Amino acid sequence: MYADEVLSFSKSLSEELKNLRRDFHQYPELSFKEFETARKIAIYMKELGCEVEENVGKTGVVALLKGAYDGPTIAIRADIDALPVKEMTGLPYASKNEGVMHACGHDIHTTCALGAAKILTSLKDELRGSVKFIFQPAEEINLGAKAMIEEGVLENPDVSMIFGLHNNPEIPAGKVGVKEGPLMAAVDSTFITVTGKGGHAAYPHRVIDPIVCASSIVMNLQTIVSRNVDPQKAAVISFGSISGGMANNVIPDEVKLLGTVRTFDEDLRDSIENWMKRTVENTASSLGCQVELNYRRDLPALINHPEATKIAMKAAREIFGEDGIVVPIPSMGGEDFALYQKKVPGCYFWLGVGNPDIDAVHPWHSPHFKADEESLPLGAALLALTALIACGSNESCNTK
Structure with a gap:
């Protein structure tokens, strides 16, 4: 396995990931208005050498990383929109867009997906199949996934399996919540x-x-x-x-x-x-x-597929260790990631970002929401390794 290489490379990106996240956090945009966010994502993914399609589902971005060998297409999805919340964290990188805040941590999800893309790009010559990165707008109003699916985001090439993560301040940083079956209502x-x-x-x-x-x-x-x-x-x-x-x-x-x-x-x-x-x-x-x-x-309810969950769990054990995995209590909150799962097998997991020492204890949608940024390289590594395992790239490899 190449978990050590993936995790080591991801940790070397810590400062870059932190800067990316803080930039997204300072300039949040509401659903279907994520124009600047999408532009930054597209530039980053183009610089990695991915095939990039913009304005998918109005303001979404889709990037395709093709491996050196034939294989399935695995999707990684990250939502990119913010909420109409006035930030009250007092952080030096707090929102500069009055009345708009990444109070649900979608800036974290976007950053982890970008980090996973950089890791996977370094392994491109050893990658079987392709990885499709779906940067989705308008999750907060339950319309983004529907819009992107209708525009064929799971096709050309057809996606075999999809993965995504959501931060969770109720789970300590350094841990991850993964379970098969119902996760969100x-x-x-x-x-x-x-x-x-x-x-x-x-x-x-x-x-x-x-x-x-x-x-x-x-x-x-x-x-x-x-x-x-x-x-x-x-x-x-x-x-x-x-x-x-x-x-x-x-x-x-x-x-x-x-x-x-x-x-x-x-x-x-x-x-x-x-x-x-x-x-x-x-x-x-x-x-x-x-x-x-x-x-x-x-x-619909978000129901994690058995085979996809098995893959995510295998990656989680490599990145977090057995003690770093928690069995999450299903949430009555909803997630439009469930719409992708109606089309293809998928698994959604919760990345721990909680840390009472830095007041990262407030729930999603709170104006006081904070996250431990030490979770960023772990989230990026987990997404990357999950995609690699799902693609069947099981041989040891070295990052470039």
Whole structure:
């Protein structure tokens, strides 16, 4: 195996990777607006000698590294967009784009993929097959993977297997979370409109109150998880927005509810949609209101493929050691990497970036989010070695 060579070369890139990451961090861009980010990525990959295609899925970049020998095409995916969050870390390289921040660490993912590309380029003469680097926009709004897939990112050449990583501040730097099966939940959105008959709040008997009805709907829907779902299965029904009315003494005609549903099991996902429809309609009917429910399926669950996970686990053991591997607890958060896995086998893993000594303990999407940058060469090495193993390049090799 060539794990030692890969890890040694990756560690020699530590300062370069840190500088890359800090540059991306200072100039974050929102979904489908990652123009400067994409430009920098394209320049870097072209300088490595890769075939580069820009403006894929609007602002994505695809780079192809061809090996010296015939073999499969393995994809490495990194998301590149930031969030509409005002950074409050106080770091010297904090965001310079007001109100925009890499609060989910996509700058880390991009940097690790660029580092993996540089490592693999040094091994080009010994590489079997090709590695396709997918730098994807708009993960935060669940649209980037869909856009790139529709534009053929998994074709020409056809991708045999795909890998990706996400930083995780709950896992200590120096460790990685890898597991087969469900890792992140399916994401569904719910849009409910409750219509009543508005009027003066002092005379509730003369109106049909959609606020009371909407409140009852929210509470009744909570019984689906507590009383319909098998306690051994995971599910979440939450509402993030309720809006209706403009004054304290006026009952409105209409109330709108916006919510989300998270599941891992596809059959349970189907059942919850049906249970929600029944509950919403019956609650509204009992209170004399009209109701409309729009249930939208945004993303499937992220399910790591057995063979792809076996490869990722093998690489993780080489880079992190047996003690550096943790079995992650599946997250109810979603990831559009799952859409690639619907097309080709894939594995997604969590790179530990947590370190309380530098306050790298805050969750994704926090304005205080930080990461231990010592994880960067480890992430790059893991992606590179995973691709090498997946390509079947199993003989010892030397970096150039």
